[in-house]
Amino acid sequence: xxxxxxxxxxxxLFGIGLLGLIIRRDLVIKLLALGLVDSSVTLALVSLDARQxxxxxxxQGAGLAYVDPLPHALVLAAIVINFAxxxxxLVFVMLLVExxxxxxxxxxxxxxxxxxxE
Amino acid sequence: MSIALLPLFHFLFGVASLIWKKGGKRLFYxxxxxxxxxxxxxxxxxxxxxxxxxxxxxxxxxxxxxxVADRVTLAFSILAVLLGFAVVTYLWRDHxxxxxxxxxxxLFGSVFAMLVAxxxxxxxxxxxxxxxxSSLLIGYRRKPQxxxxxxxxxxxxxxxxxxxxxxxxxxxxxxxxxxxxLLADRLVGAQxxxxxxxxxxxxxxxxxxxxxIFVFSLWLPAAHATAHSAVSALLSGLVIKMGIVALxxxxxxxxxxxxxxxxxxxTGLLGALYAAYTYDLKRMLAFHTMSQVGYMLIGIGVxxxxxxxxxxxxxxGHGLFKGLLFLTSGxxxxxxxxxxxxxxxxxxxHIPRATRVALTIGTLAIMGAPPLAGFCAKCLIAEESAALxxxxxxxxxxxxxxxxxxxxxxxxxxxxxxxxxxxxTISFSILGMAIVGFLPLSFSFVPRSQWMAELNPYQAAxxxxxxxxxxxxxxxxxxxxxxxxxxxxxxxxxILVILAALIGLFALHVAF
Numbered sequence: 363x364x365x366x367x368x369x370x371x372x373x374x375l376f377g378i379g380l381l382g383l384i385i386r387r388d389l390v391i392k393l394l395a396l397g398l399v400d401s402s403v404t405l406a407l408v409s410l411d412a413r414q415x416x417x418x419x420x421x422q423g424a425g426l427a428y429v430d431p432l433p434h435a436l437v438l439a440a441i442v443i444n445f446a447x448x449x450x451x452l453v454f455v456m457l458l459v460e461x462x463x464x465x466x467x468x469x470x471x472x473x474x475x476x477x478x479x480e
Numbered sequence: 481m482s483i484a485l486l487p488l489f490h491f492l493f494g495v496a497s498l499i500w501k502k503g504g505k506r507l508f509y510x511x512x513x514x515x516x517x518x519x520x521x522x523x524x525x526x527x528x529x530x531x532x533x534x535x536x537x538x539x540x541x542x543x544x545x546x547x548v549a550d551r552v553t554l555a556f557s558i559l560a561v562l563l564g565f566a567v568v569t570y571l572w573r574d575h576x577x578x579x580x581x582x583x584x585x586x587l588f589g590s591v592f593a594m595l596v597a598x599x600x601x602x603x604x605x606x607x608x609x610x611x612x613x614s615s616l617l618i619g620y621r622r623k624p625q626x627x628x629x630x631x632x633x634x635x636x637x638x639x640x641x642x643x644x645x646x647x648x649x650x651x652x653x654x655x656x657x658x659x660x661x662l663l664a665d666r667l668v669g670a671q672x673x674x675x676x677x678x679x680x681x682x683x684x685x686x687x688x689x690x691x692x693i694f695v696f697s698l699w700l701p702a703a704h705a706t707a708h709s710a711v712s713a714l715l716s717g718l719v720i721k722m723g724i725v726a727l728x729x730x731x732x733x734x735x736x737x738x739x740x741x742x743x744x745x746x747t748g749l750l751g752a753l754y755a756a757y758t759y760d761l762k763r764m765l766a767f768h769t770m771s772q773v774g775y776m777l778i779g780i781g782v783x784x785x786x787x788x789x790x791x792x793x794x795x796x797g798h799g800l801f802k803g804l805l806f807l808t809s810g811x812x813x814x815x816x817x818x819x820x821x822x823x824x825x826x827x828x829x830h831i832p833r834a835t836r837v838a839l840t841i842g843t844l845a846i847m848g849a850p851p852l853a854g855f856c857a858k859c860l861i862a863e864e865s866a867a868l869x870x871x872x873x874x875x876x877x878x879x880x881x882x883x884x885x886x887x888x889x890x891x892x893x894x895x896x897x898x899x900x901x902x903x904x905t906i907s908f909s910i911l912g913m914a915i916v917g918f919l920p921l922s923f924s925f926v927p928r929s930q931w932m933a934e935l936n937p938y939q940a941a942x943x944x945x946x947x948x949x950x951x952x953x954x955x956x957x958x959x960x961x962x963x964x965x966x967x968x969x970x971x972x973x974x975i976l977v978i979l980a981a982l983i984g985l986f987a988l989h990v991a992f
Contacts, residue, residue: 376642383639384975389631392971396638403645410653432543433652436601440645443608447638450612454619454631461624471970474628 368409375402389455389465393448400444407433407440482518483532483549486557487593489514494585497578504581505568511585512564515592519557522549523924533598533661541659548598548660555792555925556595556725559799563717564588566910567710570807572903580620586613587714594722600648600658600683603726604641607690611637614719618707629702632971636699637690639975643982644686650679651734664733671735680736681985684727684743685978691723692716693777694747694770695981698974701754704766709810712762716769717803721795724776728788731780738992739985740781745873748774752880756954757961759821759887761809765802768846768884772798774877778870779861789926790860796925797845797853797918804911805842811835811904825890832900838908840892845915847882847947850940853918859939860926875946882950883957 375398382395411430419431455465462470493511497504525532531550535541568584590609597603611634619630652658654675655666670676688696700720704712731740751771758764776798779791812835813819816827828836845852862874914921967973 376646380639380975380979383635384972384979387972392635396635399639399642403642403649406646407649407652410649430656432658433649436658439601439605443605444638446612447608447634450615451631451634451638454615454627454634457622457627458624458631467971470628474625478625 368412369406372402372406372409375399375405387466387468389458389467389470390452392467393451393455396451397444397448400440400447404437404440404444407437482521483547483553483596484534484536486515486518486596487589490585490589490592494582494589497581497585501578504576504578505572508564508568508581508584511588512561512568515557515561515564515588519554519561522557523554526551526554541662542657545602546598546659546661547596549596551789551925552725552728552792553595555796555922556721556799557592558921558924559721559796560588560591560718562910562914563714563799563803566803566807566907567714569903569910570710570713570810570907572907573901583613583617583620584714587617587719591718591722594725597729598660600651600660600663600730603729604645604648607637607644607687607722607726608641610719610722611641611690614711614715617711617714618703620711621708623706625702625706629699629706632974633699633703635971636697636974636978639978640686640689640696642686643682643689647679647682647686650675650682654679660729660733667733676734677989678986680730680734681739681982681989683730683734684736684739685982685985687723687726687730688743689978690720691727692720692747692770692773693723693743694750694774695977696743697770698969698977700770701763701766701969704769704806705760705763709762709806709813712766712809713803713806716766716806717799720769720773721799724773724780724791724795727777728780728791731783737781737783738989740777741870742985742988744774744777744781746774747771747777748873748877749880752877752884753962754964755884756880756957757964758884760819761812761821761824762806762819764821764884765805765809768881769798769802771877771880771884772802772846775858775861775874778865778874782861782865782870784864787861787864790857790864793860793922793926794854794857796922797857797915800853800911800914800918801842801845804838804908804915805846807904807907807911808835808839808842811900812839821887828891828893829895829897831891831897832904833897834900834905834908836891836897838912839888841912841915843885843888847885847950848878848943849947850943851916851919853915855940855943856919856922858943862939878946879950879953882947883954886951886954887958889951 379395379399383392386392410433416427416429419428458470459465462473493507497507531548533548535544535546537544590606594606597606615630615634619626657663692700704716747770751767755764755767758767776791776795779787812824812831815830816824818824845854848854848858968977
């Protein structure tokens with residue numbers, strides 16, 4: 363098995379996304395990192411049964427070798443869900459930016475902490 | 481076909497309540513009545529068989545989507561309907577925008593979908609749906625704190641579900657199926673192998689982020705404390721429980737005893753510790769939810785049939801009384817104008833009578849006072865956990881509950897109190913009656929003979945003793961708060977803590 367395949371790339375991408383979520387303070391970049399995490403998981407699912415000698419699971423005739431179509435179906439659902447999550451998160455970020463004029467998570471958290479104490 | 485209808489028609493009603501905006505509340509009542517009818521027919525079926533199963537679209541199990549309804553489904557559906565009636569009555573006087581009812585319908589639809597889900601990917605989809613709906617509900621009033629809590633929740637939950645899906649990928653790679661029934665067959669020889677342990681930890685950690693487990697669900701205190709009280713009641717009573725249901729279903733197929741017991745202990749102790757020294761009423765209730773999840777996890781982790789029934793019963797009971805407590809907390813905050821318990825107590829003569837009675841019932845039930853909901857279920861779990869360590873642990877968690885709720889005791893001194901608004905009184909009495917009458921209610925999902933064998937006067941005495949010791953302990957320790965970190969609840973730190981906990985779980989497995 364080659365070292366560079368779908369699964370290892372997915373794990374590396376997951377790590378990069380996680381790192382981005384932790385160390386970047388900009389909320390938009392955090393969401394990009396979150397998108398990377400989600401995509402890495404879909405990549406892992408798709409590449410589970412990827413083979414050179416089999417066709418994509420679209421009907422091209424009987425007797426041919428196809429890869430397993432189930433992960434592809436799962437991935438379609440996962441992509442749509444992640445799209446919805448990111449879109450909603452961006453709306454929340456937009457509402458926060460309207461009020462605090464910054465996308466810096468530390469400053470927003472600080473401002474909100476101060477407002478709650480008052 | 482009825483079990484597929486349960487989630488489906490809620491989604492239809494949601495759309496209908498967008499079109500007929502003025503009738504949102506009436507449509508919701510109607511939906512709950514239809515739910516009750518379907519649940520009654522389900523209960524009828526379950527008298528003769530342990531579960532009902534259908535595969536949608538007439539496919540086989542291997543590629544079709546299978547839905548299964550069993551006693552767990554029944555128990556949580558009853559909880560959902562009761563909470564639904566209480567919450568929508570509680571909101572009777574509020575002016576709500578049309579889409580609030582849409583969200584309520586979507587929430588109930590996805591809860592029922594979760595209860596009948598029988599494959600790993602369905603659980604994933606429904607969990608994500610619950611994330612979306614509950615984050616919209618948390619941010620419904622659009623206060624900045626709510627939006628921020630909601631955004632944190634959304635990001636952590638998305639991360640958690642990513643971790644979960646990695647676990648699903650590993651399992652699918654090795655077994656070629658995600659259907660629980662087929663998995664149970666194919667995993668028979670595989671328990672204890674490295675890949676399965678790794679997958680189990682990923683699945684548990686992913687769901688733990690959503691299920692209100694301490695060190696994983698650090699978004700929870702802010703989210704449940706800032707949301708509208710009716711929303712908090714639903715989140716804490718129902719949405720958190722769906723994570724528990726997912727863990728329960730998984731634990732029947734995959735061996736995950738060690739992570740469940742460890743997480744149960746950690747969340748039970750830390751949740752109670754934070755709850756004991758938090759004086760913001762709703763935040764205290766939120767922390768306390770995390771502590772009670774520990775009870776349910778230990779029940780599931782012990783894994784015997786009775787212990788699991790005990791967990792389910794406790795989860796349902798907890799949904800009832802924590803829902804009631806969150807609803808009353810909204811009334812307490814509204815009538816006294818303060819979030820902090822000491823200030824509320826000094827203004828307690830403004831709190832209406834029904835609210836105070838409801839608060840009393842909720843607190844007594846959560847402390848485990850004998851005939852109420854909390855006591856019955858705690859007995860089952862405690863009876864089944866034979867190991868001394870577990871016994872001590874459960875005792876300490878109960879004690880922590882009493883200690884953290886002892887600061888509410890001054891509410892119960894009798895005063896002449898004003899009469900509260902009628903819908904709210906009705907809402908409280910629905911949940912209050914369910915808590916007092918929990919034992920007969922639970923006969924629908926717990927075999928009667930088992931209750932009768934487990935409940936005895938010694939346990940009642942034990943329950944009362946724990947309450948007494950807890951109140952004394954509270955008196956002794958309240959003056960000396962330990963330095964509890966509040967930093968871990970920030971987004972970045974929360975992710976770091978989750979990562980550390982995940983690595984910790986792996987290390988634990990390597991060590992044992």
